[in-house]
Amino acid sequence: MASSSSAAGAAAGGGVGEQRGSPSTSVSERMQKSLEDSVETLLGAFASAANQHTTSLLLELWRDEHVKYLKKGYQHLSSTYSVLDSSRPWLCYWILHSLAMLNQHYSSAVCYRSIDFLSRCQDKHGGYGGGPGQMPHLATTYAAVNALVTMGGEKALASIDREKTLQFFLRMKQPFGGFRMHDEGEIDVRGCYTAVSVAHILDIMVPELLENIPEYICSCQTYEGGIGGEPGAEAHGGYTYCGLATLALMNRVDVLDLPSLVNWVVFRQGAVEGGFQGRTNKLVDGCYSFWQGGVFSLLQRMMPELISQQEGWNGPLLAASQGFSSMSDASNCVEEVAGDETEGSVDVEKEKRTSQRPTVINQFMSTDDQLLYGPLFNAQALQGYILLCCQVLEGGLRDKPKKSADYYHTCYCLSGLTLAQDSASHRINAPPPPRAVLGPYSNLLEPVHPLCNVVLRRYYEAVRFFRHSPPVASYLG
Amino acid sequence: MDREEGEDWEPLRARAAWADVVPIPQDDGPRPVVPIAYTDQFREVMDYFRAILAKDERSSRALELTAEVIALNSANYTVWHFRRLVLEALRSNLEEELDFIESVAENNFKNYQIWHHRRWVAQKLGVGAVSGELEFTEIVLLDDAKNYHAWSHRQWVLQELGGWEGELDFCSRLLEKDVYNNSAWNQRYFVVTKSPLIGGLQAMREHEVHYCVDAIKAAPMNESPWRYLRGLFKGDQDALAHNPLVVAACIEEIRKDASCVQALSLLVDLLCAGFRPTPSDTELLHQPVSSPADLASNVCTHLENVDAMRARYWAWRRSLLPSTTPVS
Ligand SMILES: [Zn+2]
Numbered sequence: 001m002a003s004s005s006s007a008a009g010a011a012a013g014g015g016v017g018e019q020r021g022s023p024s025t026s027v028s029e030r031m032q033k034s035l036e037d038s039v040e041t042l043l044g045a046f047a048s049a050a051n052q053h054t055t056s057l058l059l060e061l062w063r064d065e066h067v068k069y070l071k072k073g074y075q076h077l078s079s080t081y082s083v084l085d086s087s088r089p090w091l092c093y094w095i096l097h098s099l100a101m102l103n104q105h106y107s108s109a110v111c112y113r114s115i116d117f118l119s120r121c122q123d124k125h126g127g128y129g130g131g132p133g134q135m136p137h138l139a140t141t142y143a144a145v146n147a148l149v150t151m152g153g154e155k156a157l158a159s160i161d162r163e164k165t166l167q168f169f170l171r172m173k174q175p176f177g178g179f180r181m182h183d184e185g186e187i188d189v190r191g192c193y194t195a196v197s198v199a200h201i202l203d204i205m206v207p208e209l210l211e212n213i214p215e216y217i218c219s220c221q222t223y224e225g226g227i228g229g230e231p232g233a234e235a236h237g238g239y240t241y242c243g244l245a246t247l248a249l250m251n252r253v254d255v256l257d258l259p260s261l262v263n264w265v266v267f268r269q270g271a272v273e274g275g276f277q278g279r280t281n282k283l284v285d286g287c288y289s290f291w292q293g294g295v296f297s298l299l300q301r302m303m304p305e306l307i308s309q310q311e312g313w314n315g316p317l318l319a320a321s322q323g324f325s326s327m328s329d330a331s332n333c334v335e336e337v338a339g340d341e342t343e344g345s346v347d348v349e350k351e352k353r354t355s356q357r358p359t360v361i362n363q364f365m366s367t368d369d370q371l372l373y374g375p376l377f378n379a380q381a382l383q384g385y386i387l388l389c390c391q392v393l394e395g396g397l398r399d400k401p402k403k404s405a406d407y408y409h410t411c412y413c414l415s416g417l418t419l420a421q422d423s424a425s426h427r428i429n430a431p432p433p434p435r436a437v438l439g440p441y442s443n444l445l446e447p448v449h450p451l452c453n454v455v456l457r458r459y460y461e462a463v464r465f466f467r468h469s470p471p472v473a474s475y476l477g
Numbered sequence: 478m479d480r481e482e483g484e485d486w487e488p489l490r491a492r493a494a495w496a497d498v499v500p501i502p503q504d505d506g507p508r509p510v511v512p513i514a515y516t517d518q519f520r521e522v523m524d525y526f527r528a529i530l531a532k533d534e535r536s537s538r539a540l541e542l543t544a545e546v547i548a549l550n551s552a553n554y555t556v557w558h559f560r561r562l563v564l565e566a567l568r569s570n571l572e573e574e575l576d577f578i579e580s581v582a583e584n585n586f587k588n589y590q591i592w593h594h595r596r597w598v599a600q601k602l603g604v605g606a607v608s609g610e611l612e613f614t615e616i617v618l619l620d621d622a623k624n625y626h627a628w629s630h631r632q633w634v635l636q637e638l639g640g641w642e643g644e645l646d647f648c649s650r651l652l653e654k655d656v657y658n659n660s661a662w663n664q665r666y667f668v669v670t671k672s673p674l675i676g677g678l679q680a681m682r683e684h685e686v687h688y689c690v691d692a693i694k695a696a697p698m699n700e701s702p703w704r705y706l707r708g709l710f711k712g713d714q715d716a717l718a719h720n721p722l723v724v725a726a727c728i729e730e731i732r733k734d735a736s737c738v739q740a741l742s743l744l745v746d747l748l749c750a751g752f753r754p755t756p757s758d759t760e761l762l763h764q765p766v767s768s769p770a771d772l773a774s775n776v777c778t779h780l781e782n783v784d785a786m787r788a789r790y791w792a793w794r795r796s797l798l799p800s801t802t803p804v805s
Contacts, residue, residue: 027622028657077513084513085523086553091511110510117509132504133527134555182554184561186593223666223708229625232632232671234663236625260707263742266790267700274786280659280700282623310797316718316751318799321770376790 028281035283038401039273042388059387059439061417062395066410067104069395070095073407074110086130086137089121089144094411096150100455101414101445111151115159118144126164136168137182142194149201149454149462157465163472166204169195173209177216178230188229189220193242197452200249201459203466214255217243221256224280225264235264237278237291244298245451253302259310262299266377268292274381275389275400276416285399286390286409289382289416290453296377297419297450303373375423382420383438386413415453418445429456486518489525494538500524501531519549530559535566547581557590561597574598575609586617592626596633607640615647622651623660632667641672656692662701666708678709683722685709690726693739697730703739707746718750731761736783741776745794748773770799 025033049055074095077084084091092114099106106114120132121144127136128144145165148156172179172191179191192213199205219231220243226235227243240261247253268276268288275284276292299306390397390413396405397413421444424436434441449459489495502524505512515523522545529539543560546553564574575598582591595613599606614631617624635641645668651661669681686709692702706726710717717723727747730740748754748769759766762779766772777795781788 026655026657028655032657074510075512077511079514079516079519081513082515082519083550083552085515085519085550086555088511088513095511113506113508114510116506117511120504120506129555130553132506133530134553135558137554181589182558184558185554186589186596222663223711224663224704228663230629232636232667233629234625234660262790263746264704266787269786271784271786279623280662280704281657282659307797310794313714314749314798316715317749317770317773320748320751320753321768321799374789376793378786378789381786 031283032281035400036272039270039385039389042401043384046384046388056440059384059443061387061439061443061445062391062393063102063442065393065395066391066397066414067099067102067395069405070098070102070104070407070410086134087140087143088131089118089128089140089147090130091407092118093143093147093150094407096147097448097454098407098411098414100150100458101418101448103446106151111153111156114147114151115156118148119159122159122161123164123168126161126166126168135182137185138169138172138179138191138194139181141165141168142198145198145201146452146454149452149458152458152461154465157462160202162202162204162466162469165198165202166206166209166472169199169204169209173211175212177212177214189217189227189239189242189246190229192217192246196246196249201452201462201466203463203469204472205249206472210250213250214247214252217247218255221261225257225260225262226268226279227261234279237265237268237276237288237295240265241291241294241298244295248298248302249451253305257309258299258302258306259313261295262306262310262376265292265295265299269377269381270385273385273389274378275385276382283400284385286386286397286416287399287412289386289390290412290419293377293382293416293419294450294453296375297423300373300375300423301450375420377423379420379423379436380438383417386417386420387439387443414445415448417443418448419450421445422447488518489521495525498525498528501527503527522546522549526556530555535563537567539563540567540569544577544581551581551585552588552590554590557594561594571598571601575613579613586621586624586627589626592630595630599634600637604638607634607638610634610638611640618651622655622658625660628660628664631664635667636671641668641674644668644672645675652692656696657699657701659701659704662705666705669709678711682709686720686722690722693726693730697734697737697739700739703743707743714746714750718747718752723747724752728758728761735762735779738780738784741780741783745773745776745780748776749798773798774800 046055046058049058073091077091081091096106096114118128121128121130121134121140123129123136125136127138128141129136130140145160148160169179172182172185172195174180174187177192178187178189179195180187181191195209196205196213199209217227220227220229220233220239222228222233222235224235226237227240228234228236229239233239244253244256244261247256264280267280268278269292270277270284273284275286276288277284278288278291386397389401390399390409392398392405394405396407397410398405399409421432421437423432425432429447431444437444447456448454449456452459454462489498489500500521503520522542526542526546529542540560540563543556543563546556547560550556563569564571575595578591578595578598586592595610599610611631611634614627614634617627618631621627635644645665648661648665648668651658652665655661665685669675669685670678675681686706689702689706689709692699693706696702706723707717710720710723723743724747727740727743730737731744734740752769754769754772759772762772762775764775766775774795777791777798780791781795784791
């Protein structure tokens, strides 16, 4: 791998290292160059395609192959999957959610078997474990609940013990705001997200559960702008999504420094590849299409808060520009007055926006909300990376060229793809215009809820179902 | 590479020491979904583990059995958890447990469970574990310099048990090897802001700005030091905008290369934070401007071209700039 990459680097020439005339290139540079080469080969084949028919063909989502790959795994996994023996609800979710995005319906027999299996993973004291008889774990609880929500129907939803799930969450809750992933387990930002996302769907968001979460997540935002797994840790796409989504679910995104978060996340999109990297100077990876792409979907729905923070940042510039007489011509008196007026009107505008600011969560709940702002990332380029670099001919999607497909990457590549397609919609729950969908319009996937990552219509069904369930009260006792 | 199944593995049902135990099969139901085609060894080891777990047997044979399960699936958190209960019950030698972790992990230091277990052991061992843990993470990072868990563990050791003395040098060494290693930059920030021996961000700022500017000059496209530079002024944008070293480095890189995205991006932020450019600075992009806001707007427009992937972001940044000079 290393030898082939340096050979490719030498042949192509003009890499980052050569440009600055450095005598030796670092590991990071060599790996980046090697990936860019293989991506450029794939994108190049597309760019040199003779006509529109060919380009459309190259950009096609291989639905049948992916469906076949997913259905096969749901019925049989080889012994190499033994390392995922403690993640079986995840396998259920990755596969069912991928199939749902591909608009595939499952037979009632499959639903019945899935509910039966997941019930065997549900602990008698609440929460779901990685398999039957395993300890309950926050991540597999999230996966199991999302799998059941994705299947939908009363039987699936009613199989979740809300009351005990809440008791489990409260047992994992730490006074400073974080959550243990399991009894005596590790604590990180994933815990907040998995607990709060499930609590939101099940309508068990009691105050004790939410206490100090904003402070904890805030302490994990790094100097780079993204969020790390625990205080001090490096900014990372997965944790940034988890942290931001948690706060959005709580309607507390105001505690974050959003301008620096946005600035960090826009730079995670590879200038050549179009896909997202998880951290600064790492290689792009298909799964971050969702983790980082999802951050943009969330930001798109919290633009009033983001804009007001960004304008706050720009404050000193306004002052500096008004006092900037040395370069201005004689007309600057007029401009200064105009400037004052602008400042005044900006404040009024800001005031108006603050008072009318729609809560973030409302933006996600309502079925016909307007999306006033387009995405802040390049949604077309992301779709290009997923379609051209992540699809595997035998079915399934992958991290990057030369890797093989797996269910995790299939799920998160497709989740990122549907969010990217949807980012140009003007309305939540309305199909995007054809130009927003890269490739043939038949590539369009089912829309997903960007906070919980389940298909939208199943999300509404579950929320309706649990809002009409009797309130949980026993946690008080 | 993997040991062939069954070659030198004696089935538990054939071992005299396990004759009294009735294995418990997995309660998968009649037609489970996502069924894994377990090897016979995997299935049997798990069946015996379930039996021991059900009895809550905290014995030395139980400890050995958890090792067998972990060898087959080191992500099984239930087994690790139970192993800790057994270790406590047996008052086992925890130094040996560190060796066990290393033998399990070999080249796989990517799962949460191994590192969580390691943290638990180190916590029990206390201050005496410091040098061993720093050495251990260093070895892992030698092979995989951006291993997230290894860095988290290292930070935990430093904060919980100490060992800060050589940490800034350690960061410098790693950055010397690979100045693009953002994890090492993050660790550097961690040391500068958290080490009790250094005096904090304020005291270190000037020193770090110099370090950073040198790194930028060596590799202007490297995003890491640019972010670190901003980080040094976190919460004090005014000081950033008025630091002569920062400003000079930024302007110089743009003069050298007018398409240096990182420098242009910092310039926008400097302007937003109140940096007042000199008349010669304002001619950087060879367009006349009448105010800093005007310059910021021009730089954003320029970035929309030279950093096309982020064109939407730069257009958005531009749209939020105060407009003191309406376009005539
Ligand atoms: Zn990945």
